[in-house]
Amino acid sequence: MEKDLLPGARFRRGELLNRDCPSREVLKRLTSRWSLLILIALDGNTLRFGELRRKIGGVSERMLAQTLRLMEEDGFVKRIPYEVIPPHVEYQLSPLGQEARERIIGLADWLEENLHQIIDNRGDVSADAEQS
Amino acid sequence: MEKDLLPGARFRRGELLNRDCPSREVLKRLTSRWSLLILIALDGNTLRFGELRRKIGGVSERMLAQTLRLMEEDGFVKRIPYEVIPPHVEYQLSPLGQEARERIIGLADWLEENLHQIIDNRGDVSADAEQS
Numbered sequence: 001m002e003k004d005l006l007p008g009a010r011f012r013r014g015e016l017l018n019r020d021c022p023s024r025e026v027l028k029r030l031t032s033r034w035s036l037l038i039l040i041a042l043d044g045n046t047l048r049f050g051e052l053r054r055k056i057g058g059v060s061e062r063m064l065a066q067t068l069r070l071m072e073e074d075g076f077v078k079r080i081p082y083e084v085i086p087p088h089v090e091y092q093l094s095p096l097g098q099e100a101r102e103r104i105i106g107l108a109d110w111l112e113e114n115l116h117q118i119i120d121n122r123g124d125v126s127a128d129a130e131q132s
Numbered sequence: 133m134e135k136d137l138l139p140g141a142r143f144r145r146g147e148l149l150n151r152d153c154p155s156r157e158v159l160k161r162l163t164s165r166w167s168l169l170i171l172i173a174l175d176g177n178t179l180r181f182g183e184l185r186r187k188i189g190g191v192s193e194r195m196l197a198q199t200l201r202l203m204e205e206d207g208f209v210k211r212i213p214y215e216v217i218p219p220h221v222e223y224q225l226s227p228l229g230q231e232a233r234e235r236i237i238g239l240a241d242w243l244e245e246n247l248h249q250i251i252d253n254r255g256d257v258s259a260d261a262e263q264s
Contacts, residue, residue: 014244019190031163058151075253103239112146115155121207
C-alpha cells in the first residue's frame with residue numbers, strides 16, 4: 001500500500017494541475033526540447049552517441065549527454081555499454097520510453113502537419129494588430 | 133502552391149529533427165510548462181483569467197498572461213471579450229487548440245498513471261550508483 005504513495009506527498013496518481021505534485025517536474029523534464037527530440041530520434045533506432053547527435057540537428061554534446069542522463073534516470077532511455085576495444089555505448093528506448101514516444105509521436109506528427117496553419121495564424125494576428 | 137512553403141524556408145511539412153525548421157520553435161512554445169497546463173485546464177472549459185489562474189496551481193499572473201498571448205497568436209486559444217460593465221474576458225480552446233489538447237491529454241494521462249514507476253526508477257538508478 002505504501003508504495004502507492006509518492007515520497008513525501010499524498011498523491012496516489014499524478015495531478016498535473018496541483019503545484020505540489022511531482023508530476024509537474026516529470027512533465028517538465030519529459031517535454032524539454034531535447035528530451036522530445038531524443039524520443040523522436042530513437043524511435044525504432046538503437047544509436048551511438050555520435051549518431052544520435054548527428055540525427056538531432058543543433059544539439060550540443062553537453063546538452064545531449066545531460067539530457068540522456070536524466071532520461072536514463074527516469075527510465076525512458078536504456079544505455080548499453082559494449083566492452084570492446086575501443087569501448088562504445090549505444091542508446092535505445094526502454095519499454096517505458098517507447099510508451100512515452102507513442103504519445104509524443106502523435107503530437108509531433110500533428111504539429112508537423114499543422115505547422116503552416118500555425119505559422120499563418122501568427123501572420124493573421126499581427127495583421128489584425130496592425131489594423132486596429 | 134506557394135502557400136505550402138514556409139516563409140524563408142524550404143519545408144513543405146515540419147521537420148522537427150532539422151535545426152532550421154520553424155517547427156522546432158512551435159514545439160518549444162506548445163510544450164512549454166504553462167502552455168501544456170493551460171491546454172489541460174481549458175479542456176472542455178471556458179474560463180475567465182482569474183478562474184484559469186486558480187485552476188493552474190502556482191502560475192503567476194505575468195506568466196499566465198504572457199503564455200495566453202502566445203497561444204492566442206499561434207491560434208490555440210480564443211480570447212472572448214465581453215463588453216459589459218465591468219468588462220471581462222474569457223478564454224477557450226480554438227478548434228486547433230482542441231486538436232493539440234487531444235494529443236497532450238494522452239501524454240498527461242499516461243504520465244499521471246506512470247508517475248510512481250518513473251519516480252521509482254530514479255530511486256533505482258541512485259541505488260545502483262551508490263553500490264558501484
